[in-house]
Amino acid sequence: MGRPQRPIDEGGGPVAEFASSLRRLRERTGGRSYRELSKLANCAPSTLSDATAGRRLPSWPVVAGFLRACEVSDEGPWRERWQAAADGTRPPTRAGHVPDDPATFVGRGADLDVVLKRLDRSRLVTITGPGGAGKTRLAQRAAHAAALDHADGARWVELSDVTDASLIPRAILSTLDIPPEPARPPREQLMDALAKRYLLIILDNCEHLAVECAKLVRDILTSTTTVSILATSRRALALPEEHLCPIGPLPMSQAVALLIERARAVLPGFSPTEADLEIAELLCHRLDGLPLAIEFAARRLRTFTLAQLCEFLDAPSSLLRDDSGVRHRRQASVRATLEWSHDLCSPEAQRLWRDLSVYLGGAPLAAVQSTAGPEALGAVSELVDQSVLVSAGRRLRMLESVREYGLWRLSSSGKLRCARDRHLGWCLDYAENADAAWYGPGQLEVLNRIREEMPNLRAAMDHGLSSGGDAAVRGLRIAVSLWWYWLASGLIDEGRDWLERSLKVCGDAPESVDALWACGYVSVLLGEIGRTRELCDEAAASGAPKALAWSALIRGLTELVSGTLEQAVELTADALSRFRALGDAQGVQHALSQLGITRAMGGDQAAAVSSVEEGRRIAAAHGERWHRAYLLWTQGWLRVMGDDPRTALPLLRESLRIQEDFADRRAIAANLEALGWVAAAVGDDHRAAILLGRAHWHWSDVEARLFGFAVLTAHAERHDAALRERMPAGEFEEAYRRGSMLSTVDTWAVVDGF
Template identity: 35%
Template sequence: MGTGVPLGGMAGIPADLTALVGRRTEVAEVRRLLSASRLVTLTGAGGVGKTRVALRTAATVTRAFRDGVCVVELAGLRDPKLLAHTVATALGLVNQSGRATLDVVTGHVRGRRLLLVLDNCEHLVDACARLADTLLRAAPGIRVLTTSRHVLGVTGEQVFVVPPLPTPVPSRRPSVRELLTCPAVELFGRRAAAVLPGFEVTQDNAEAVAQLVQRLDGLPLAIELAAARMRTLTLDEMLARLEDRFALLTLGSRTALPRQRTLRALMDWSHALCTERERALWARVSVFSGGFDLGAAAAVCAADDLPAEALVDVVDGLVEKSVLTRHEHGGRARYRMLETVREYGQDRLAASGTAAAYRRRHRDHYLGLTAQAQAQWFGPEQAAWFTRLRLDHANLRVALDYCLTEPGEATAGMRLAVTPRHYWITLGSLHEGRHWLDRLLAAERAQSPARATALGTYAYLGVLQGAIEEALPALDEYRAAAEHLEDASALAWARHHQALAAAFRWDLPRAAALFEAAATGHRALGDLGGATECTVKLAIAVWHLGDHDRALALCRECEAVTSAHGESWLRALTLFARGLLQWQGGDRDTTDGLAREAIRLMRPFHDWWDIAMCVELVAWSAEAAGATRRAAHLLGILRSLWETIGGTLSAAPFMAESHQRCEDAVRAALPAGEFDRAVRRGAAFSPAAALAYVLEEAPAPAPPPPRRPAHTGPDAPLTRREREVAGLVALGLSNKEIAASLVIAQRTAENHVERILAKLGFTSRSQVAVWVHEGRQGESASGAP
């Protein structure tokens, strides 16, 4: 009677042909999950590297499975009825009996301790789920690791989403050394050097490499396909062609699966796995940028073929298939796509002939959303609305771009760009606000209420940036338009903007008169927000005109109004104003506390312009209290804040004299050179860390550690063998290649590398390479052999 007997060796782990880059954390986490669960599924977008992570994980745990690791590649299998047969073949079995093949496999693994890796399960997910469940129930000694864009849904399954590789932060310009520690950059550098010998990331090409991997979302397959193009294109040429990335990225390995040879084939594979409704939603949500919630999806994408009540299930299907990723913000679920996945969806939407209609629906949704935010701005929902709009900032940009590219839509774009009224200020992006408004004003010159408001906001942002002379003609035009339109609200705001320009030019009598008239106009219209804002600024003006009692009374009035309505932003401005006035009046004991409370209220808004003015008060208070190093750190934070928002303290002359007095006193109190070093340390803080330090939630910035070159003497941080391994790491060898070179076990080589990283405090092999290179340069410069 025939039985299932071994046909040959079990399908083990394929050898790596190239080094796995930047996945140490992911491999460690998957190992942890495997230790706690018998079924682990790796999900993620196509091309993200699920298979590589799974195989590397399997290679690191082989000793835990006395009967070995069996890898079953399923990408080429189409018939789910052949799944058990494929697994049996991978296990080295041949079924010569009349028994069902699954029974043969189950009998073989029962009593064994092995790891079964099922790679690429998404198109056979039901069959894989049944097989995994059957084997796990029958054989307590086996564990199953799967890769799939669709979770299996088996009881006890642990899911790990493999993320794209980290990319450089877009807003920063890191050094080459920092870039080389970025996994996406390291991967591109390695693969590009393989096709273009001598290529390396340098100061000259660092910015282009950073942009390239950012625009490819850190997707390993996309990065590798781009690197292959280095045979024929330069980095700049590739960046220019990324608008059509699916045509550009077509040079995959000839030995790769067909769907992994081009990016479009990979996306086609994912698309084919979706239902009709999922494909429709994939195309329609591609009009969003940076993410969306269910409400936005329903408003923009629902139609007869995709009713709103079905959206939850359809979104769930796309999340399950890794087309969408889910994140949570403030108790609300948001969804987003990798840019590569989004562009594929846009291609599908364009092919359907409905792209213009859905782009318009997208714009209309955000017009309504921003109008609702304006209506509720002065009240307890203010911070929540700002957070919501900030999360949707990329969508607002897309909507504004639509208004500029579609004929006849510029007026709607102007309404969008000025609502809510203080959006660009609280966002801390004065330059971007002026950029959009300048383009919209140029696109539509016909007079209208929307154009008048856009003109006024454009000029107001210019005043805040310190470009007062440039803004004055626009302010005059805005006021004339308000009078012509007989728009009382616009006229009140025109007076406010002109008052601020007068204050910044130190024409205080004119500023006070205009602020008072503006406050009266807003109050007559029932606009408490506008009236309060003008009153706060009136208080500062009348203080400097000598009426101190009235100034403080106006501040108390504003505090009472904002408190009664649960408003945060103007309350923060009022606290700042009172702190400033009391400082200038000699009552300095409460200034620091008022300024820091104002910062806490402004923090959710990211209102860096007004936060910077509050930090001024905190710095002055620190210097007056004798905390000179803290004051120097705060002055450094101030420099960084003003650079970030594109403004200058010169836009607020009522603070300039005190600022200079503080800086001179701190410089004189510190030893030579210490002032500049302390300022640099403060300027190096990220915005979040800077606020934590200002509010005394974090310690002072530590001095940078001294650079230590690679040593060879007795005080070296590494042993002789570890230095030898480090040198091979610097040459780009994988752990397997290091093991072969030194005639040691691969696991021993891995242990050496882990110890090197731990001793040096590094997180990547590229950091080790830089460390070794610097040590050799240091030895060469000193004449060391």
């Protein structure tokens, strides 16, 4: 293997992380010398060695040669990471992607090596330690380093926002961009989805759900062979397969280095003397070497000297009291530091800290202003300066230990119920404003903002429905305002559960009328035809014009699904008339889409095309995109079946691009199916088989092929059989297999290639 290389600078950012990944790749593939690798890479040994030094980024040809020498077949993920390092940033963060830590990584280098080595040998590694020890930050570093060891990368699942154990499988599914499949347990769907992935899943903050997490992790490990788990928790999951990586205080030299590094962030040019270093070591000893406590202390150096900080910690004052019942000395150090930080805050900042602790997953600035009034900005700045609040894009978050302390303070003050009521009020306004904004040009932004806020919205609905009275009605109104979200996100079964619970708690309230038809909408998509009819009949009995229109539309959908097309046309046409009378453009668009599909199923192609085209015009006039993509898809397959396949291409491509933005896998699969029909119709059977393989890869993660529409599934089965018959033996299977493995970029190359 040659002589050992120098360690890579831990704080070197993406370039250093990329170099570390190359080193690990070399070790995993036999640890051959750079001289041996150079013969296969067509590069000088020194060039390959420099590529893994972490001082500068190697050129892509050098990286490609390195990968070739290490027999890496799929360069795509490496190219993406290399490009991100070249840009000076990691790939953009979105749901499920490992978050970046803007702070430099000080200490824990040996712990990081241990975690990575155990991940190489074991499929379950748990980082344990007290609150404030730095488990999350260590897991982030490990995940970034180990992501390229897994073909499908790493997915980050934040569990501190999850309060209901039954939502853990759904939380993991959401990081995979897979919508829950209606009428199927999320746990079962998750196992199927993971079976075909080579993936690292990070479960952060498991302690409050440790038993449930352990059961799910055991299921994942036994039902898959290529999925690994990295967990962080204050206690072990207690599974036989688990490899523990306990962390505690930083070694004193690293603790002092962290204190000095963070001090320089608030005091640029800070240059400690020998005496300062001695006091810094004493201070770190008082803080038990815990990173969170040290970072909070460093923030105080803007106001106090190192010696003064030590005096505060030595004082027999309330700063060191631990009224919470936490007896562990290290945990008491964190609690004491938080108490100290709280006492140094202004009364306004203290109040804001307590009030914001009821928010899960952070809060946007608008929520902060709603909670504390227009004067909140000063308190926000104060809490950010003290590291109580962390600015994360357009949101403000608290570390879980910090939030727990604020919640304890709030509960001790007797004002927890009032804070939760204010939180409920803000969430109701947020949900109703999103409902009003959904049908328009900003749909994707509205969807993403609601998706981001779901931990808060769930907590608010639960609080309201558990409290009864007016609070329960407000919880119901949130569930109703999210009717479109339950459809667009695929969380149909969760929506049904919230709406049914709302009706059970406050079914006599006037506001429950909209909950009836909304619950009917999600119920029919779950195949609960009888329950849907009951709900729609009850909603229609209210006589409310809006309820009459939506109930007729949903009843029409039940008849369409049941195959009674004449009744489906009659009911949907009635709904269309009612929506027109109300001036409800969204309802008109939904009714025209459903009417078009129903008429097409009945063989009236001309009327179907007319309905769909009118629906498209209305969508375009309002800037609506999500439902418009379904209209484009419908118009596309109508043209394929009408022997005009070439003109279907631009329609289906546009629909696919829209639904890629919305991550609607049902619509993506349906579009790929129809594009495969176009390819076959123009004589490109090989491309048709590739597209079919990709479509089926998506369908297997969601639900019945082509939504279970009998006419479409019959057409698809005839298409599949004819394609197999025309193609030479083995060629169909190979093209189908290739399609099932395509990346999104490669899928678009196939879609745009004809």
